Amino acid sequence: MSKRNSTIDDVAEAAGVARVTVSRVLNNVQNVRSETREKVLRAVEELGYSVNHQARALASGMGRLIMLIHAHSPEREPNSYYNAALELGALRGCSSLGFDLVSRSVDPQDVNRAQMMSSIIERERPAGLILSPPLSDDLEFIDAARRAGVKIVAVSAGEEAQEVVSSVGIDERAGGHALGRHLTSLGHTSFAFIRGPLEHRAAAQRYDGFVEALRQSGITNTPWTAIGDFTFKSGVEAAELMLREPVRYTAIACANDDMAAGAMLALHRARLEIPQHISVTGFDDTPMSEIVWPPLTTIRQPIKELTERAVHLLVQNMSDDGPHFDGLPFALVVRDSTAPPAA
Incomplete structure (x- = not known):
């Protein structure tokens, strides 16, 4: 018998026991005599038998595959660090709990996205899904996944989605508020804001919190305001539009770091000094925020920890259908891109 092709029945025959006894030994069930356990383990070693964990999971009705769904439009550049950080965090969580991770991309603008999600679930049978924004706020998309019988945890979901699925995130509104409070404390009174995609609820909350701080x-x-899509290019284009305005803005806030870096390039091209002529802020605290010049004031959110925690919530939620929100801390990181406005 080839070691590579040995089966549980081969192990049972070699050990002289029933198939169910081999299964009990492999699952570490205690009511097996020590000499019987030794014979089975010896046969396993001699045959080089390897347990097919995926087959075992399917047979027990409990899959070991967790799927991370990235929202990505083919027409846009990917937010590479954000997506990579989400994936690294989910991988870390899966590894610690003995699950496997696979990622898939879905275009949030595709009218057939719900049907596509149902097909993916039917084909790959994941134990659960982690949805990234803005799909984490897409109630039609969420409903399609739920009707397919799969558990879901949403990342950075808004209030409506939090009512129907478990979610993990930071207080986005409070993050935006912290940036607005920081800039007003420096004496700024004239602001521009590069927002995220309209369907992205987390980005909308950042703006709402920012405006609330100004009012206070x-x-x-x-x-x-200008609408960006979280890419460097959209930050450049939005800042160029702002520079055509007759008003002199002394601070520009951006809904993520990539757009802030793009805005800074446009400002440098216009021969504007940062922060002497205009202050700039971002959101996320990605590695880019430390290597742009000057280093970027931003909100640090624990992106990898979001999906790592999402995996844990997902596993817990396999026996609990009630929605639960797990809030993680954020922090304002003040660097050299912000200062009081020039006289």
């Missing part, structure tokens, strides 16, 4: 500081003017 007595600033009634609404910030000039």
Whole structure:
């Protein structure tokens, strides 16, 4: 018998025991005599038998595959660090719990995204899904996954999605508020804000918190805004639009670090000194925020920890259908891109 092709029945025959006895030994069931256990383990070693964990999981009705769904449009550049950090965190969580991770991309603008999700679930039978934003706020998409009978944890979901699925994230509104409070404390009164995609609820909460901080500081003017898509390119384009405005803005806040870095490039091209002429802030505290010049003031959110925690929530949620939100801490990181406005 080839070691590579040995089966549990071969082990049972070699050990002179029943198939169910081999199964009990391999599953470490205690009511097996020590001499019988030794014979089975000896046969396993001699035959080089390897347990097929996936087959065992399927037979027990409990899969060991967790699927991370990235939201990605073919028309946009990927937010590479954010996606990579989500994947690393999920992989870390899966490894610690004995699960396997696979990732898939779905276009949030695809009208057939719900049907696509149902097909993926039917084909790959994951034990659970982790949804990244903005799919984590897509109630139609979430409903399709739930009807397929799979457990879900949403990352950075808004209030509506939190009512129907378990989720993990930071207080996005409070993060935006912290940035607004920081800039107003420096004396800024004229603001621009590069927002994220309209369907991205977390990005909307960042803006809402920012505006709330301005109102609390007595600033009634609404910030000039542009819509970006979280890419470096969209940050460049939005800042170029801002520079065409007749108003002189002294601070520009961005819904993520990639767009902030793009805005800084546009400002450098316009011969504007940061922060002497204009302050810039980002959001996420990705590695880019420390290597741009000047280093970027931003909100640090624990991206890898979000999906690592999502895996743990997902496993717990396999026996608990109630939605649960797990909030992780964030921090304002002040660097050299912000300063009081010039006189």
